[in-house]
Amino acid sequence: MSISVKNVSKRFGNFQALDNVSIEVTSGCLLALLGPSGCGKTTLLRIIAGLEIPDSGSVRYQDTEVTHSRIQDRNVGFVFQHYALFRHMSVFENIGFALRVRKWSQSKVDQRVSELMHLVRLQGMEDRMPSQLSGGQRQRVALARALAAEPKVLLLDEPFGALDAKVRSELRAWLRRLHEEIHMTSVFVTHDQEDAFAVADKVVVMRNGRIEQQGKPVEIFEHPANPFVMDFLGHVNVFHGRQENDVPLLTGFRGPEEGEGSGKWVYVRPHELDLYLHNQVDGSLVGTIIQVLPVGGIIRVLLEDPVSTARIQVDLHHLRAKELLLENGKRMWVAPKRIRTFEPEYSI
Amino acid sequence: MDSFNGDKLAGSSPVPNVAAEAASFAPPSLRDCRTESPFIQYTLIILAWFFFLGILGIPILYLFTQAFSGGISLFFQSIFADKDTLNSIFLTLTIAPLAVLLNTVFGLNAAWLLTRYRFPGRTLILTLIDLPFAVSPVVTGLCLVILAGSRTWVGYWLDRLGIPFLNNTPSMVMGTMFVTLPIIVRELIPVLEEIGPEQELAATSLGANGTQMFLRITLPNIAIGLLYGVLLCNARAIGEFASVAVVSGRIAGATETMPLRVERLFQEYKSPADFALASLLALMAFGTLLAKGLIENRLNYRHHSVKKGKMGQ
Amino acid sequence: MNRLAPKVLPGFGITLGFTLTYLGFLVLLPLGALMFQALSNNPFDFFRSAFHPRALSAYWNSFSMAFSAALLNTFIGLLIAWVLVRYRFFGRRFMDAVIDLPFALPTSVAGFVYSTLYSERGWLGEFLGQNGIHLTHTWFLTVLVLLFTGFPFVVRTVQPVLEELDGDLEEAAAILGANRFQTFIHVIMPSILPALITGFSLAFARGLGEYGSIVFVSSNLPYRSETGPVLIVSRLEENAINDASAAAIVMLMASFGMLLLINTLQKRRQSNG
Numbered sequence: 001m002s003i004s005v006k007n008v009s010k011r012f013g014n015f016q017a018l019d020n021v022s023i024e025v026t027s028g029c030l031l032a033l034l035g036p037s038g039c040g041k042t043t044l045l046r047i048i049a050g051l052e053i054p055d056s057g058s059v060r061y062q063d064t065e066v067t068h069s070r071i072q073d074r075n076v077g078f079v080f081q082h083y084a085l086f087r088h089m090s091v092f093e094n095i096g097f098a099l100r101v102r103k104w105s106q107s108k109v110d111q112r113v114s115e116l117m118h119l120v121r122l123q124g125m126e127d128r129m130p131s132q133l134s135g136g137q138r139q140r141v142a143l144a145r146a147l148a149a150e151p152k153v154l155l156l157d158e159p160f161g162a163l164d165a166k167v168r169s170e171l172r173a174w175l176r177r178l179h180e181e182i183h184m185t186s187v188f189v190t191h192d193q194e195d196a197f198a199v200a201d202k203v204v205v206m207r208n209g210r211i212e213q214q215g216k217p218v219e220i221f222e223h224p225a226n227p228f229v230m231d232f233l234g235h236v237n238v239f240h241g242r243q244e245n246d247v248p249l250l251t252g253f254r255g256p257e258e259g260e261g262s263g264k265w266v267y268v269r270p271h272e273l274d275l276y277l278h279n280q281v282d283g284s285l286v287g288t289i290i291q292v293l294p295v296g297g298i299i300r301v302l303l304e305d306p307v308s309t310a311r312i313q314v315d316l317h318h319l320r321a322k323e324l325l326l327e328n329g330k331r332m333w334v335a336p337k338r339i340r341t342f343e344p345e346y347s348i
Numbered sequence: 349m350d351s352f353n354g355d356k357l358a359g360s361s362p363v364p365n366v367a368a369e370a371a372s373f374a375p376p377s378l379r380d381c382r383t384e385s386p387f388i389q390y391t392l393i394i395l396a397w398f399f400f401l402g403i404l405g406i407p408i409l410y411l412f413t414q415a416f417s418g419g420i421s422l423f424f425q426s427i428f429a430d431k432d433t434l435n436s437i438f439l440t441l442t443i444a445p446l447a448v449l450l451n452t453v454f455g456l457n458a459a460w461l462l463t464r465y466r467f468p469g470r471t472l473i474l475t476l477i478d479l480p481f482a483v484s485p486v487v488t489g490l491c492l493v494i495l496a497g498s499r500t501w502v503g504y505w506l507d508r509l510g511i512p513f514l515n516n517t518p519s520m521v522m523g524t525m526f527v528t529l530p531i532i533v534r535e536l537i538p539v540l541e542e543i544g545p546e547q548e549l550a551a552t553s554l555g556a557n558g559t560q561m562f563l564r565i566t567l568p569n570i571a572i573g574l575l576y577g578v579l580l581c582n583a584r585a586i587g588e589f590a591s592v593a594v595v596s597g598r599i600a601g602a603t604e605t606m607p608l609r610v611e612r613l614f615q616e617y618k619s620p621a622d623f624a625l626a627s628l629l630a631l632m633a634f635g636t637l638l639a640k641g642l643i644e645n646r647l648n649y650r651h652h653s654v655k656k657g658k659m660g661q
Numbered sequence: 662m663n664r665l666a667p668k669v670l671p672g673f674g675i676t677l678g679f680t681l682t683y684l685g686f687l688v689l690l691p692l693g694a695l696m697f698q699a700l701s702n703n704p705f706d707f708f709r710s711a712f713h714p715r716a717l718s719a720y721w722n723s724f725s726m727a728f729s730a731a732l733l734n735t736f737i738g739l740l741i742a743w744v745l746v747r748y749r750f751f752g753r754r755f756m757d758a759v760i761d762l763p764f765a766l767p768t769s770v771a772g773f774v775y776s777t778l779y780s781e782r783g784w785l786g787e788f789l790g791q792n793g794i795h796l797t798h799t800w801f802l803t804v805l806v807l808l809f810t811g812f813p814f815v816v817r818t819v820q821p822v823l824e825e826l827d828g829d830l831e832e833a834a835a836i837l838g839a840n841r842f843q844t845f846i847h848v849i850m851p852s853i854l855p856a857l858i859t860g861f862s863l864a865f866a867r868g869l870g871e872y873g874s875i876v877f878v879s880s881n882l883p884y885r886s887e888t889g890p891v892l893i894v895s896r897l898e899e900n901a902i903n904d905a906s907a908a909a910i911v912m913l914m915a916s917f918g919m920l921l922l923i924n925t926l927q928k929r930r931q932s933n934g
Contacts, residue, residue, distance in 0.1 A: 049836060050836075051832055051835075051836070071835045071836055072835060072836075072838050072839070072840060075838070076836060077836075078832075078833070078836045080829045080832070080833060081829075082827075082829060084827065084829035084830050084832070084833040086830060086833075086834075086847075086848060086851075087852075088851040088852070097834070097837050097839070097847070098837035098838050101834075101837065101838050101839040101840075101843050101847075102838055145833075145837065146836075146837075148837070149837065149838060382828055382831045382832060382835070383747065384841055389748055392740060392743065392744050392748070393744055393748055393750050395740060396740055396741045396744040396745075396756070397752075397756075399737045399740070399741065400741065400756055400759075400760075403737075403805075403808055403809050403812055404759060404760075404762055404763070404809070404812065405759075406778070406784070406785070407771070407774045407775060407778055407809070408762070408774070410774060410777075410778045410783065410784055411770075411774045414777070454679070454680070454683045457675075457676045457679045457680050457683070458676070458680045458683075458684075460672065460676050461673070461676040461677055461680050464670050464672075464673075465670075465673050465677075467673075467677075473680060473681075473684065476684050476688055476689070477684070478920060478924075479688055479692075479917075479920070480688065481866070481920065482866060482913075482916040482917050482919060482920035483692075483870070483913060483916065484869065484870025484871075484872065484889070484890050484893075484909075484912055484913075484916065485870065485872060485873075485890075486870070486872045486890035486893050486894055486909075487695070487870070487890075487893065487909040487912060487913055488691065489894075490695065490893055490897060490905055490906060490909050491691035491692055491694055491695045491909075492691055493897065493902070494691075494694045494695055494697075494698045494902065494906065495690060495691050495694035497902070499697075499698065499701075500694055500697065502690070502694070522687065522691075525687055526687055526688065526691065529687060529688070545670060548670055549669060549670065552669070552670060552671065557671065558671035558672050558675075561670075561671070562672075580764070583764070583765040584764075586767065587765075587766065587767025587768065587769070587770070587873075588767075589767060589768060589769040589872065589873030590872035590873050590890065590894075593872075593873075593894070594894060594897065606767075607767045607769040607770065607873065608769075610767075610769060610770060610773055611769060611773070611876070611877070614773055614776075614777075614877070622773065623777075626770045626773050626774065629766065629767050629770050630766055630770060632765075633762060633765035633766040633767075633770075634762075634765075636765040637758060637759065637761055637762060637765055640761065640765075641758050
């Protein structure tokens with residue numbers, strides 16, 4: 001079942017939470033709504049679910065307009081950020097709740113719940129209370145509960161938000177596999193671009209109640225539409241510079257005092273910079289190493305321009321770093337392998 | 349920072365704007381799924397007002413109407429022209445502060461003891477402090493009558509030494525103290541728990557002695573809670589009826605407190621004097637409520653014993 | 662909660678000594694005198710007084726009146742707490758503030774006002790009298806005045822729980838297909854039930870021991886409408902101290918049982934929370 005959101009706006013008092021937002025979720029797609037705090041992504045998810053009614057615009061499931069239909073009639077699965085498990089009910093009762101209020105017979109409820117327990121790999125925990133479960137287990141109970149009544153769409157609010165790093169990555173992989181098994185149209189909200197890129201088929205980046213960019217994860221990462229998206233998806237260095245006959249050139253550091261968004265900047269990711277011992281490449285700048293940090297498989301180098309005190313970050317392969325004999329205080333030349341330029345209407 | 353803060357807090361105001369909903373006559377589908385239809389809301393609100401007015405509002409309104417039905421001057425006359433009534437006011441204003449003062453000293457001691465140390469018998473002391481909540485004030489009065497009676501050595505010595513007790517102020521103060529004993533302690537314990545001992549430990553390590561630590565660190569921290577407890581305790585002490593009725597002997601002009609005097613006037617059909625005195629007590633109660641409201645709103649204080657479900661009354 | 666080094670802070674000896682002395686003098690000594698009085702008599706006499714038919718009917722009157730009032734208060738209190746927390750309406754803050762009045766007002770004033778209000782000369786008594794209803798000295802009027810004295814208990818215990826109730830739970834129930842009524846029964850009710858029971862028990866315990874208001878509104882007739890506390894006072898006035906203390910012991914045991922029950926509920930609530 002596809003979801004289509006058209007021209008939706010929502011205001012809370014003086015706060016414009018959503019401003020004329022439209023998205024399409026094709027059937028069976030797993031879509032991530034990505035953005036910083038307050039960007040409106042949760043509000044959009046809640047509007048899709050029916051927990052909020054938009055001020056204007058429409059929401060359709062497949063061919064049915066549901067903008068104003070009752071939440072009980074929509075049959076969506078929703079996983080709350082903090083799970084919202086019913087504390088006084090066992091795992092079994094939690095998962096069976098949707099079936100019980102639909103007046104299913106006991107035997108059918110038993111059968112469906114045991115199917116779901118199997119699906120989320122919690123067999124044997126039927127009688128546990130939510131307080132006796134770990135964070136990851138609660139998350140899976142919440143998911144099973146959302147899936148119980150065979151919803152047409154599955155919505156998840158910050159599904160990995162409350163988990164520690166290890167459980168988080170396990171659950172990400174598991175959710176991705178689960179999605180491949182059941183192929184249900186799903187939308188989830190996250191503020192973490194790793195969550196979005198690791199799990200989603202399609203990512204929608206939002207800011208201030210508007211959509212900044214949408215597309216496949218690779219597309220967005222490779223071709224960010226504007227500096228905001230570029231910055232949001234990972235660290236970025238900003239320079240004065242230009243592209244000349246396909247050769248990227250840096251002409252100067254951007255000092256910390258220089259105004260935002262004025263003139264044309266070039267944007268370079270840390271791994272798209274290289275370091276040289278001498279001024280051997282056109283359009284390179286010189287800086288002093290102030291810190292060398294091994295981070296996983298790469299070496300992260302922080303350099304400072306002594307004049308403007310601008311700081312830049314360069315990620316090098318550790319072999320390359322060895323070659324260069326990096327140490328604090330050493331002067332190095334910085335040259336880009338690739339630069340991006342954007343229209344000046346945006347700023348970071 | 350997780351993203352739910354911004355958009356979610358704004359997104360789900362827990363309390364719907366009833367007026368706006370009613371004005372728009374929104375179809376049921378437009379409702380926030382967490383509230384009821386305007387019809388049910390209004391029904392419940394009207395029912396709540398019905399019970400509120402029926403149980404509280406009308407009786408209080410009736411009390412003041414009757415008290416002032418003869419005009420302000422008659423009101424004052426019926427209070428101030430009656431020597432026995434004046435005496436009852438004086439007696440109440442003696443007994444209540446005395447009981448409150450002693451219970452405040454006790455409350456500070458016991459709350460400090462129970463929150464700052466763990467020792468065997470601590471639970472027993474807590475239970476003993478709660479005990480007066482479970483004892484009918486009538487039983488309290490009875491206990492004091494027996495205690496001072498000829499069969500106990502307490503009574504014997506009271507008699508031997510010629511100390512007045514029953515049918516006199518000391519027993520009335522003691523009855524009032526017993527009934528109001530838990531209120532201040534119960535208010536202070538959660539406040540002290542919440543603050544924790546760190547500041548006091550710091551003060552001690554910096555060389556403060558016990559008195560300095562208490563006056564400069566503990567007391568300023570618990571002042572509002574203490575004030576709140578004193579206020580509740582005082583209201584209860586002023587209104588104490590049963591235990592005082594039993595031990596006082598109810599001698600007109602001598603051992604009648606204000607609540608006892610109201611009953612006497614009522615039985616002697618002295619209207620509107622009974623209404624006048626009763627409304628004076630009600631005015632004091634409203635004064636307590638007002639002070640309580642000021643503490644809660646201005647000073648942002650949360651009534652602890654209610655929160656814990658241990659009502660101090 | 663044991664985050665303090667024991668007895669590092671000064672004052673343990675002094676406060677312990679003072680607390681024990683005070684409690685001993687004020688609580689243990691009088692209660693001990695009552696025990697002494699009751700036990701120093703022939704046990705047979707004690708049981709005859711404690712379970713005298715007049716005493717039994719007094720316990721029953723106390724129990725049934727306090728129970729009925731507390732039960733009614735549970736429903737009304739829940740309604741008022743719900744309305745105060747969930748809705749915004751004209752006069753809400755006023756209502757919220759005045760709810761506590763019965764705690765600040767002497768119960769005897771409540772009894773006095775109720776007895777006059779419902780007498781033939783009072784507003785409501787006159788109005789009801791014209792319709793053939795006479796409430797003076799009835800069981801119903803006593804329950805009504807107990808309704809007043811116990812009014813805030815349920816409201817004030819349920820209100821904070823309702824305020825802190827996680828809104829996500831109700832949304833979750835709605836999304837899973839539950840209607841408002843089902844959500845209330847299956848999701849909201851279990852969360853506030855312990856608070857409701859606590860509020861009920863507090864109001865009930867208060868009603869059991871109530872005297873000041875009941876003497877005004879009740880006819881206080883033995884067997885008919887006499888409650889436990891009223892019985893104790895009238896036995897005392899008859900100089901039958903043994904009968905009075907026997908009944909007092911029974912009342913004391915009953916309310917002590919209530920206290921234990923309330924504390925157990927509190928503990929369970931805290932450990933669940």
